Each structure stands twice: as C-alpha cells, then as structure tokens.
Amino acid sequence: MNRPDATFVQTRRPLDLDPGPDPTSMVLLDGTIKQCLEIGRTRLLAAGLIFAMAFLVVGLRLVDVSLLTDGNEPRLAATPRSNALETIRADIVDRNGVVLATTLPTASLYANPRQVLDPEAVAARLSAALPELPEPELAAKLAADRSFVWLKRKLSPRQQHEVNRLGIPGLYFQHEPDRVYPHGALTAHVIGFAGMDNRGLSGIEQAFEERLRGATRPLALSLDLRVQHVLTEELATAMATFRAIGAAGLVLDAENGEVVAMASLPSFDPARPGESDGDARFNRASLGVYEMGSVFKIFTTAMALDQGAVGLQDGYDVSQPIRVASYTIRDFKPKNRWLSVPEIFIYSSNIGSVHMAMDSGTPAQKAFLGNLGLTRAAQIEVPEVGQPMVPSPWREINTMTISYGHGLAVSPLQMVGAVAAVVNGGDLVPATLLKRGDGERVVVRRVLSARTSRDMRWLMRLAVQNGTGRLADAPGYLVGGKTGTADKLRGRRYARSARIASFIGAFPMDRPRYVIFAMIDEPKGIESTHGYATGGWVAAPVVRRVIERMGPLLGIQPKALDEEEGADRHLVPVNLKGTVFAAN
Amino acid sequence: MSRIAVLVWLTAIMVAALGLFHVKYEVQRLEEELGLEHQSILERQEAIHILKAEWSYLNQPARLSDLARRHLGLAPMVGTQVIRLDDLPQRAVRKAEVPTPTLDAILARARNAR
Known part of the structure; x- marks a missing residue:
C-alpha cells in the first residue's frame, strides 16, 4: 500500500454527523494495486474452494465410516499363522x-x-x-x-x-x-x-x-507300508531258510506303474546309517544289476510271438545241445524231444529259447529289449539307479545267451517294468515311487500287441499251473509267472555254487493288477527242497505267500477255483507228463 | 448459556477419553489372550505332530503282527477263505408265517417252563 504509485482519493467526511453510507466514501482503486487485490481474492477463493471440498470429503467419509458402515470389527483380520506347524522339512x-x-x-x-x-x-x-x-x-x-x-x-x-x-x-x-x-x-x-x-x-x-x-x-x-512289510518279511524268511547273502523284491502296479513295495535285504537303520556297511545300504532292487536267468524267456517268447517268428502251435526239437564257439547250451532238465512253444516256456528250455531268439534275429531282439527299457537305466525318482550291463558289440552269441537271461544284466526295477508291459496289454508305463491320482496312467510307448500280451498271460499262468513255477500258485488269485536261476559271474567265469534265484509273477492273470518280483542272492539248497536252490524252489514260494497275504489287504477278489477253467485258452498241443492235452 | 455448553463439552470429552482408554486396554488384553491362544495352538500342534510320529512308530506292521500272533491267535487270511455273497446257498424254503407271540404268551410260556 505504500507503493509510490498508489493514489488515494479520500473524500472529506464531517465527524459530527453520521452520514450513513456515503456513496462517495469508497476506496477507489485502479492500476496495479487493483490488479493485485483481484489476483489475491481469486487465489483465496480457489484455495478456499479446494479446502472446502477436502473438508467435505473428510466429513462425508467420517459419516460413512461412523454411521453408514457396519460398526463391527473388520471382517478380515490379520491373524498370526497358527494353522500350520512350521517344520523345516516336510513329512x-x-x-x-x-x-x-x-x-x-x-x-x-x-x-x-x-x-x-x-x-x-x-x-x-x-x-x-x-x-x-x-x-x-x-x-x-x-x-x-x-x-x-x-x-x-x-x-x-x-x-x-x-x-x-x-x-x-x-x-x-x-x-x-x-x-x-x-x-x-x-x-x-x-x-x-x-x-x-x-x-x-x-x-x-x-x-x-x-x-x-x-x-x-x-x-x-506310492508305497503301501503293509505290502512293504509282507514282502520284506517273506524275503527275510527265505533268506534265513536258504542262508542267502541278500534278497530283493518289488511289487509294481501293472496298470499305472506305481511301486507298491520295494525291498532290499539286508537293510539298515536310517537313523544310524554310518553304523551299517555299504552292502546293507546298497539298494539291490534299483541299483543292483543282475543276470536274471530264465525269467528273460518271458521277453524271448513275447518277442518271437509278437513278430510272428513262431506261433503257439510251433515248436522245436530240443534234444540236441547247441554248440557255439566254446560254449555248449544245454537244458537244466533235458526233455530230449520236440517241445511246443508253450512247453518250451513252462519247462524253461534254454535250447528252445535260443531257437526262438535266433528265428527273431539279433536286431529284433536288440530293438525289442530296448523298447522294454532293458538296455537303458530305469527312470525312477530315487538317485540309486543301476546302469544295465549291455553287451557291446551285440553278437549272435549274445543273442543266444540273452534269450535265456545271461549276458545282459538288468536291475529288478527294469525287470518288473518290462513284465508289467508284457502282461498289461502291451503298454510300457513308467515306474514311479510317487502316488498317482485315481485313473492316472502315463504310457511311454506300446511295445507289443494286445494279442501277444494275452498269449503271454496265459503262458505265464500255465508255467505256474503246470511248469517250473508251481510253488508260486496262490489258490484263487490266478498267479502267473516265470522262474529264473542264474549262475553268478565270479570274475570272468560263472560260478556253479553262487546263483541268483528269482521269480517274477503277476496276478490275477485274467486282468493283472500287480507284478511281483522276488530275488534271492546266493541261496544254498536245503533238505526240504532236495538240495535245490533254484528259482522254483526258493523264490516262487515267496511270491505265493506275498500274494496270499497282500490279496486280502488290497481287496482283490479271489476267484472260485472252478472259474479258472473259463480263462482264455488257445488250442495248442501241450504234452504234460506224458498225456497230450489240447488246452482250449 | 456458554458455560453450560462448555460443561457439556468437557463431560463429553472426558467420557470419550475414558471410553477410548477402556477400549485400548481391552484390546491390549485381548491381544495378549490371542497370543497365548496361538501359542497353545502351536504347542498342541507340535504335540499332535509328535503323537502322529509315535502312532506311526507303534503301528509298525512287524510289531502289530507280533502282537496279533501273541494275543489274538490270528493267522493271515488266504484266498480260499474268501467267498462271495453269490456263492452262499439260497435259503431252502421260506417257513410259513408264524404269528409274533404276544408278551402275555411269552410270559405264560416262561412261567410254565419254570
């Protein structure tokens, strides 16, 4: 107001009377001052409006919060997490x-x-x-x-x-x-x-x-502790009876590949692993690879049938041992006559199997066993997985010995996976230790036809009914399978006294649910088995008892004995104990 | 007039302050209680966790089968022991309808028997 250019125009006003509003008593402003005041007033107005708006909003919100909104506690409260116990490692x-x-x-x-x-x-x-x-x-x-x-x-x-x-x-x-x-x-x-x-x-x-x-x-x-116990107990009993150095067993769901039980003996206490020796910690079921012996005839027969190299009606004369290079391939219990394909299978003839493999050919055998996952390490969650010992190069002599399970060492895990594919209709399903969902089924590939799978189921059943696997027959459960006895390699020679006795079976054979494998390492013959320590005497009874005990546990309906006659049969000449009967 | 208003406002302020402190202490007390409850829930969960492990330990199949063998005299079941409902023979003949005896009749029979 004290600017030099400000001009005040004040009219004279007498002090003794109240003149009332004097139209002339106004401050007349003009020029820069007027402009300043105008700007100030506008700014005040604008600021006032903004504050008024803000107070209005705050007031409205206040009314909203205190009167209109439900006055209860907030519906979502941050509670400390107490519903889950914090552990540093899951069960x-x-x-x-x-x-x-x-x-x-x-x-x-x-x-x-x-x-x-x-x-x-x-x-x-x-x-x-x-x-x-x-x-x-x-x-x-x-x-x-x-x-x-x-x-x-x-x-x-x-x-x-x-x-x-x-x-x-x-x-x-x-x-x-x-x-x-x-x-x-x-x-x-x-x-x-x-x-x-x-x-x-x-x-x-x-x-x-x-x-x-x-x-x-x-x-x-995927483990079932009860089945695990049954399998372990029966293997331990067999191990003690036959004074064996070890044993392994597996139960696999043939439909979806779940490992229901996996046992390896001797075992160790996981709370004190340092106090056990390496042999006890060694997982024979997945890490150990073994020449399995005659159980491989399942694959030889399946391959020959699937490729049409032989039919169920065909057969071979097995009276002459096969001489290749310095080897002589003989039968364990020679029959010295013509045997049909089913007979070769159920009597476990090495000579017949060699003929079947030779008729299929080396490339076919290599491809077939490769498809079954027997030439590559098994795919399973645990890190202890054994690499199979595959012959290289794969010569004709290898084809011959592999046909009856020598010269190709695989783990029991690969074995059950391959047999599951043979019996379940021909689909290779990956083995897993994790529980699968209901009806969940992963198929890696198709390895053989449904028809061959059906024939193999019947052959395996026949081997248990009338062949080498008789001691594996659990009445009512339609067990089928194949025995195996393999001499162990000691350095570069096969040892006559140290062998692996095994049995691989599946049940019920009309629609296999489980594949069961039992293997006893270096069993010694005893009196009650007439000195034999073969798969049929040592491992087959283990599988029978496991099936007898796990069947009721898993709710598998046993078949009445007379119903077995209705199982699918084919017309083939089978010479059993001198009487030729045509199975139908 | 203004004095009354001041009194009213002062009273209101005091009431509000008292109420506020009351609520504050109440919340504090409840929070302590909540903390204790959570603590005890955790303790109980830990106890349950340990008991579950113990339950699993006590249910070792080998132990159970040993107990069953010693105290129950049971043996594992085999397939031939299982039979289906259809395999059971039908009841031969349906007996003629027998009238349900009355209470008096039953008592009378009991008395006669004595």
Missing part, C-alpha cells in the same frame, strides 16, 4: 498316509564350562545319566576355558528328562529338529536318510530335497 507318507519320515524337535545338550563349578563331579554325575559319554572326556570338555561346548546332540526325551533331573548349573539344552523314521529299516532303501544338518543324502530324501525343505505339505509315496 514323507505312504499311499495311505502312514508317516514314513518326519521331523521332530529334539534337545541337544551343551555346557558353558565357565559356569560349571566342579567339572569332575559334574562329569561323574552326567556320565551316570548318559552312560554313552565317557567320564574323562566329559571332565576335559567341562574344564575347558570356553563358554560353549557341545556335550551330546539330539537327546531322546527320556535322556533329556534324566539330565534335567540332575539340575546341574551351566548345562543347557538347545532345541534342534531331527529327522525321524518311524519304520526304520523297513523303508530305509526307498526313503533314504538325511544327514546331521537335515539334508537328504540318499533315496527320496535326496531326490526331493528341494520339495521337502521348508515345506509343510507331506510328500505321498
């Missing part, structure tokens, strides 16, 4: 939800030696409570000039209680999670084990390290 359960591996809190004992008043006395009392801790060692630890020393990791609750009861000052517990395997040795090879830092070191624990770490959702395996 592993079997197909029925039985806990196979879990993580439990355990207490580890440590001491602050600076707070321990009398190390000698404390050591004496402590080693009385925990006898596995030697007293002098304890005393030395407790006398050390440190503020922390581990005394014992992962105490059991009982041990923790004992130590607590002593009430010694300077001793403390540190809570640590520990991996626990409630079924111990029973599932040791499949589950594997985790180390001190709870990191998986073998089996499923190693394969699913990422999946298990920090997760809470349990991992469901």
Whole structure:
C-alpha cells in the first residue's frame, strides 16, 4: 500500500454527523494495486474452494465410516499363522498316509564350562545319566576355558528328562529338529536318510530335497507300508531258510506303474546309517544289476510271438545241445524231444529259447529289449539307479545267451517294468515311487500287441499251473509267472555254487493288477527242497505267500477255483507228463 | 448459556477419553489372550505332530503282527477263505408265517417252563 504509485482519493467526511453510507466514501482503486487485490481474492477463493471440498470429503467419509458402515470389527483380520506347524522339512507318507519320515524337535545338550563349578563331579554325575559319554572326556570338555561346548546332540526325551533331573548349573539344552523314521529299516532303501544338518543324502530324501525343505505339505509315496512289510518279511524268511547273502523284491502296479513295495535285504537303520556297511545300504532292487536267468524267456517268447517268428502251435526239437564257439547250451532238465512253444516256456528250455531268439534275429531282439527299457537305466525318482550291463558289440552269441537271461544284466526295477508291459496289454508305463491320482496312467510307448500280451498271460499262468513255477500258485488269485536261476559271474567265469534265484509273477492273470518280483542272492539248497536252490524252489514260494497275504489287504477278489477253467485258452498241443492235452 | 455448553463439552470429552482408554486396554488384553491362544495352538500342534510320529512308530506292521500272533491267535487270511455273497446257498424254503407271540404268551410260556 505504500507503493509510490498508489493514489488515494479520500473524500472529506464531517465527524459530527453520521452520514450513513456515503456513496462517495469508497476506496477507489485502479492500476496495479487493483490488479493485485483481484489476483489475491481469486487465489483465496480457489484455495478456499479446494479446502472446502477436502473438508467435505473428510466429513462425508467420517459419516460413512461412523454411521453408514457396519460398526463391527473388520471382517478380515490379520491373524498370526497358527494353522500350520512350521517344520523345516516336510513329512514323507505312504499311499495311505502312514508317516514314513518326519521331523521332530529334539534337545541337544551343551555346557558353558565357565559356569560349571566342579567339572569332575559334574562329569561323574552326567556320565551316570548318559552312560554313552565317557567320564574323562566329559571332565576335559567341562574344564575347558570356553563358554560353549557341545556335550551330546539330539537327546531322546527320556535322556533329556534324566539330565534335567540332575539340575546341574551351566548345562543347557538347545532345541534342534531331527529327522525321524518311524519304520526304520523297513523303508530305509526307498526313503533314504538325511544327514546331521537335515539334508537328504540318499533315496527320496535326496531326490526331493528341494520339495521337502521348508515345506509343510507331506510328500505321498506310492508305497503301501503293509505290502512293504509282507514282502520284506517273506524275503527275510527265505533268506534265513536258504542262508542267502541278500534278497530283493518289488511289487509294481501293472496298470499305472506305481511301486507298491520295494525291498532290499539286508537293510539298515536310517537313523544310524554310518553304523551299517555299504552292502546293507546298497539298494539291490534299483541299483543292483543282475543276470536274471530264465525269467528273460518271458521277453524271448513275447518277442518271437509278437513278430510272428513262431506261433503257439510251433515248436522245436530240443534234444540236441547247441554248440557255439566254446560254449555248449544245454537244458537244466533235458526233455530230449520236440517241445511246443508253450512247453518250451513252462519247462524253461534254454535250447528252445535260443531257437526262438535266433528265428527273431539279433536286431529284433536288440530293438525289442530296448523298447522294454532293458538296455537303458530305469527312470525312477530315487538317485540309486543301476546302469544295465549291455553287451557291446551285440553278437549272435549274445543273442543266444540273452534269450535265456545271461549276458545282459538288468536291475529288478527294469525287470518288473518290462513284465508289467508284457502282461498289461502291451503298454510300457513308467515306474514311479510317487502316488498317482485315481485313473492316472502315463504310457511311454506300446511295445507289443494286445494279442501277444494275452498269449503271454496265459503262458505265464500255465508255467505256474503246470511248469517250473508251481510253488508260486496262490489258490484263487490266478498267479502267473516265470522262474529264473542264474549262475553268478565270479570274475570272468560263472560260478556253479553262487546263483541268483528269482521269480517274477503277476496276478490275477485274467486282468493283472500287480507284478511281483522276488530275488534271492546266493541261496544254498536245503533238505526240504532236495538240495535245490533254484528259482522254483526258493523264490516262487515267496511270491505265493506275498500274494496270499497282500490279496486280502488290497481287496482283490479271489476267484472260485472252478472259474479258472473259463480263462482264455488257445488250442495248442501241450504234452504234460506224458498225456497230450489240447488246452482250449 | 456458554458455560453450560462448555460443561457439556468437557463431560463429553472426558467420557470419550475414558471410553477410548477402556477400549485400548481391552484390546491390549485381548491381544495378549490371542497370543497365548496361538501359542497353545502351536504347542498342541507340535504335540499332535509328535503323537502322529509315535502312532506311526507303534503301528509298525512287524510289531502289530507280533502282537496279533501273541494275543489274538490270528493267522493271515488266504484266498480260499474268501467267498462271495453269490456263492452262499439260497435259503431252502421260506417257513410259513408264524404269528409274533404276544408278551402275555411269552410270559405264560416262561412261567410254565419254570
């Protein structure tokens, strides 16, 4: 207002009277001042409007929040997560939800030696409570000039209680999670084990390290603990009876490839893997590769039938041993006559099998066994997978020996996968240790025709009814299968006394649900088997008992015995014990 | 007039303040309670977790079969023991309808028997 260019025009006003509003008593503004005032007023108005709007909004919101909106607590409250227990490693359960591996809190004992008043006395009392801790060692630890020393990791609750009861000052517990395997040795090879830092070191624990770490959702395996137990128990019985050095067994769902049981003996305690030797930790079922012997005749026969190299009516004269190079191929129990293809199969004739393989040819055999997954390592979740020993080059002599299961070493896992494909209609399904969904079925490829598969089912049934696998027959379950006895390689020679006795079977043969494999490593003949330690005497009874026990468990309806006659048959000449009968 | 208004407002402010503090302490108490509840839920879940492991341990098939052998005298079932409903023989003849005896008749028979 004191600008030099401001011009005030004030009219004179007498003080003694109230003139009322004087039309002339106005401040007349013009020029720059007027302009400034105008701008100021406009700005004030604009700011006022904005604030008015803001207050209006706040007021409306206030009304909305306090009067209109429901005055209750907010519907979504942030609650601390308490519905899931945080474990550092997820459980592993079997197909029925039985806990196979879990993580439990355990207490580890440590001491602050600076707070321990009398190390000698404390050591004496402590080693009385925990006898596995030697007293002098304890005393030395407790006398050390440190503020922390581990005394014992992962105490059991009982041990923790004992130590607590002593009430010694300077001793403390540190809570640590520990991996626990409630079924111990029973599932040791499949589950594997985790180390001190709870990191998986073998089996499923190693394969699913990422999946298990920090997760809470349990991992469901395809194993059925009950079947696993039945298989393990029967194998252990056979192992003890025949004084064998080991055994392996598998139960595979023929339809979807689920491994229902996988056993390898001897086994080990997964809580203390360091105390077992390497042989016990070795998984014979998936890592071990063996020359399987006559069970391979399943593939030889299936191949010859599928390619039309032979028909069920055909046969060979098996009276003459086959001489190739320096080898002589003989039959274990020579029949010395013409045998039909079914007879060759059920009597397990090596000579007949060699003829069938030679009629199919080496390339065909290589392709067929390759299709069945027998020439490449099996695909399974656990890292312990054995590489098959495939002859290279694959000569004619190899074709001959492989036809009856020598010269190609495969793992039991590959074996059951291939047999499942032979009996389930001809589809190779990948074996898995994880539980599949209902009706879920993955097919890798078709390996043989449905017709061949049907013929093979019938041949395998016949081998159990009338052939070498008679001891595997569990009444009512239509068991079919093939025995195998293979001499083990000792260096470059076959050992006569050390052999692998095996049986591979499936049931029920009219629509196979399960393929079962049992293998006994180096069985010795006993009196009740007339000194025999062959697949038919050693492994076949194991499979029978496993089927008898697992059938009711898994709800498989046994057939009435007379119904078996209705199973599909073909008209083929089968000479059984001198009487030729035409199976129909 | 204005004095009354001031009094009214002061009272209102005090009531509101008291109410606010009351609510605040109530919320604090409830939150403590909630924390304790969560704590005990976790403890219980841990207990359940341990009990599940123990349950699995106690259900070791070998242990169960040993117990069954020692205390129940049961043996594994075989296929021939299973029979279907259709395989059961039909009931031969349907007996003629027998009238349900009345209570008096039953008592009378019991008395006679004695």
